[in-house]
Amino acid sequence: MDNVYALYKCRVLRTYELTDDVRLFLFRFENPEIAESWTFVPGQFVQLSIAGMGEVPISICSSPMRRGFFELCIKKAGRVTSKIFELKPGDIVGVRGPYGNGFPVDKFEGNDLLLIAAGIGMAPLRSVFTYALDNRWKFGNITVINSARFGKKLLFKKELEAMRDVAEAENIRIIQTVTRDPDWPGWVGRAQEHIRHANTKPEKSYVCVCGPPQIYTDVFNKLIEHGYDPRKIYVTLERRMKCGVGKCGHCIAGSSTFLKYICIDGPVFGYYDIISTPGLI
Amino acid sequence: MRYVKLTEEKLYDFLEKLKEYGKLYAPVKISDKFYDRKEIENVEDIAFEYVRTIMPAKKFFVPPKEKMFDIDIENGEYKENVENVEPFVLFGMHACEIVALRILDAIYMDEFADIYYASRRKAGIIIGLSCLPDEHCFCNLRRTDFVDIGFDLFLHELPDGYLIRVGSPKGHKIVDENPSLFTQVTQKDIDAFREFEEKRQKMFRCYGSFDNIRYLLELTMNDEFWDEEADKCLGCGNCTMTCPTCRCYDVQDIPSIDGKEAIRIRFWDSCQFRSHGLVAGGHNFRPTKKDRFLNRYVCKNSYFYPLGTSYCVGCGNCTYFCPAGIDFLGNLLKVRSVGEAEVKNG
Numbered sequence A: 001m002d003n004v005y006a007l008y009k010c011r012v013l014r015t016y017e018l019t020d021d022v023r024l025f026l027f028r029f030e031n032p033e034i035a036e037s038w039t040f041v042p043g044q045f046v047q048l049s050i051a052g053m054g055e056v057p058i059s060i061c062s063s064p065m066r067r068g069f070f071e072l073c074i075k076k077a078g079r080v081t082s083k084i085f086e087l088k089p090g091d092i093v094g095v096r097g098p099y100g101n102g103f104p105v106d107k108f109e110g111n112d113l114l115l116i117a118a119g120i121g122m123a124p125l126r127s128v129f130t131y132a133l134d135n136r137w138k139f140g141n142i143t144v145i146n147s148a149r150f151g152k153k154l155l156f157k158k159e160l161e162a163m164r165d166v167a168e169a170e171n172i173r174i175i176q177t178v179t180r181d182p183d184w185p186g187w188v189g190r191a192q193e194h195i196r197h198a199n200t201k202p203e204k205s206y207v208c209v210c211g212p213p214q215i216y217t218d219v220f221n222k223l224i225e226h227g228y229d230p231r232k233i234y235v236t237l238e239r240r241m242k243c244g245v246g247k248c249g250h251c252i253a254g255s256s257t258f259l260k261y262i263c264i265d266g267p268v269f270g271y272y273d274i275i276s277t278p279g280l281i
Numbered sequence B: 001m002r003y004v005k006l007t008e009e010k011l012y013d014f015l016e017k018l019k020e021y022g023k024l025y026a027p028v029k030i031s032d033k034f035y036d037r038k039e040i041e042n043v044e045d046i047a048f049e050y051v052r053t054i055m056p057a058k059k060f061f062v063p064p065k066e067k068m069f070d071i072d073i074e075n076g077e078y079k080e081n082v083e084n085v086e087p088f089v090l091f092g093m094h095a096c097e098i099v100a101l102r103i104l105d106a107i108y109m110d111e112f113a114d115i116y117y118a119s120r121r122k123a124g125i126i127i128g129l130s131c132l133p134d135e136h137c138f139c140n141l142r143r144t145d146f147v148d149i150g151f152d153l154f155l156h157e158l159p160d161g162y163l164i165r166v167g168s169p170k171g172h173k174i175v176d177e178n179p180s181l182f183t184q185v186t187q188k189d190i191d192a193f194r195e196f197e198e199k200r201q202k203m204f205r206c207y208g209s210f211d212n213i214r215y216l217l218e219l220t221m222n223d224e225f226w227d228e229e230a231d232k233c234l235g236c237g238n239c240t241m242t243c244p245t246c247r248c249y250d251v252q253d254i255p256s257i258d259g260k261e262a263i264r265i266r267f268w269d270s271c272q273f274r275s276h277g278l279v280a281g282g283h284n285f286r287p288t289k290k291d292r293f294l295n296r297y298v299c300k301n302s303y304f305y306p307l308g309t310s311y312c313v314g315c316g317n318c319t320y321f322c323p324a325g326i327d328f329l330g331n332l333l334k335v336r337s338v339g340e341a342e343v344k345n346g
């Protein structure tokens, strides 16, 4: 029997500052067989292990179409993530996964796609977005709303900015918006206030929302107000995680009639799951 | 199902024989009030009348603390520490404890199988034993008072011995290899078995259906009496440690002094501890004692799909071992029928 907690060796190829406290890491699997076979669904996460420090759950933020490589976008938040920030190209880390259900991207095909991110929430949505770009013909119009408090805190700001012109020609709309930055030349206001500027047709759109759970109710209300179908709205959730595989019990959430393991039943949940389960958000 | 009889005179021979199949563990009396499952030298030390042990049987499969990996920090190498577990026999497992093990089996082995658990589970031989409830038991309400699978042999007490149900190939093997220990079940034994079951069914604290409890609980979460109950709680975690199905664990890397090596260990954790829901940045998903108190009620009463039971098997350990005297069943009965908590019939 294989050990589910065993780690694959991965080499850091590149690190890149996204903001003052968020960094993008590009990894490659050391073992060529794993590199070739390892794949994932956008919205899934890995357990990243720093020997002698511990493991942390991190969403994969690249497209699964790129075999053997993957990217993680990591915010310096505490003990382990601070150690991760010391990594340099060439260093080795341990990785296991992918875990979680991920977004039902197969169902998304043939529909428009509205991605709404706040803060670090852009990480998993960037995976959905790049996946959709790699399979552009499978999707209709696409809008990405990327929000943060300040311009300098917007994740993937340059990457998204750089493709804005091409994007319009490809029926892709990019809205980068900030709430508290008077110097920001672009859109202002919270993410949900820009749902009305999306190029997606409400009746035939799938929506993915990722950000602090406090914004979810407000975003839901706005989406429904604009005619988006509640059955096609998905969010991702976060909890403390120790195992990622449904064993350690740390990520259990919900109520006595809907108890869920965020690590295996989630982290992606549908609108109706959320509203019928006290304690989930 | 295959049935055989073990007569009273052969009981100790049988227990002695079990040692040949693996290291024998069984409940023994360790003080006035308490029993624990210990390795057995002398089979006459075994306590048959015990209701509960201070540590549930999960300790044999999920030890309170275990090393998962030896880590070579410099080279980023992780060497797994999976023991080769020698066969062992757990004698005297009650029905609820066996269901509890099956719940752990489903958690640990159905999906993303856990090799540490599986290697111990494979080595364990489970010998069930019938029991009579005390005032904290409510396995009848949880429908875990009688178990169909998950044991190798199950002994049902008779006036002059035991009626044994044979539940697995290992169980058949034990019976086949020791024909002199067993006899055929007679009509008298069947009558005695029925009588025992009837007597037992009349001894529970409470009757009726408990399947709606998770909905009633959800609907009464804001009732004031939960504040009072949560106020009494010390947050000690005894309830989860002694629960046969609670299995939350934490993981930690412990580096050596020179920083070149480390071990990765996991150890029992409890949702009653503040740190359980704490994440980076200081946010806590269960910041108040009431959140943590209710979390256990929510978790234990929710539906466990693989088995069609709840996560709680109704053993009563959490009440028995609670230093604050919080009555788990009593609280659930309040939820079920506020005002007439002690519904007894039959």
Ligand SMILES: Cc1cc2nc3c(=O)[nH]c(=O)nc-3n(C[C@H](O)[C@H](O)[C@H](O)COP(=O)(O)OP(=O)(O)OC[C@H]3O[C@@H](n4cnc5c(N)ncnc54)[C@H](O)[C@@H]3O)c2cc1C
Binding pocket: A045, A054, A055, A056, A057, A058, A059, A060, A073, A074, A075, A076, A077, A078, A079, A080, A081, A082, A120, A123, A124, A237, A238, A239, A240, A241, A242, A267, B278, B279, B280, B281
């Ligand atoms: C499904 C999922 C996806 C995530 N994706 C990302 C991502 O793409 N980028 C990113 O920067 N962060 C992500 N996080 C959050 C990230 O896991 C935490 O910031 C990280 O665990 C903090 O660890 P630390 O040791 O630096 O912090 P400390 O506060 O020192 O935490 C100590 C330990 O507590 C646990 N822990 C603390 N915070 C969290 C948390 N929020 N979630 C889970 N466990 C926690 C970890 O086991 C950690 O090692 C994700 C979390 C989850 C659950």
Ligand code: SF4
Binding pocket: B232, B233, B234, B235, B236, B237, B238, B239, B240, B272, B318, B321, B322, B323, B324, B325, B326
């Ligand atoms: S054993 Fe009793 S006092 Fe201790 S945490 Fe559980 S309910 Fe609270």
Ligand code: SF4
Binding pocket: B239, B242, B243, B244, B245, B246, B300, B311, B312, B313, B314, B315, B316, B317, B318, B319, B328
């Ligand atoms: S919650 Fe209490 S009664 Fe239920 S299985 Fe756990 S210890 Fe036993």
Ligand code: FES
Binding pocket: A240, A241, A242, A243, A244, A245, A246, A247, A248, A249, A250, A251, A252, A261, A262, A263, A264
């Ligand atoms: S992270 Fe361990 S059970 Fe979900």
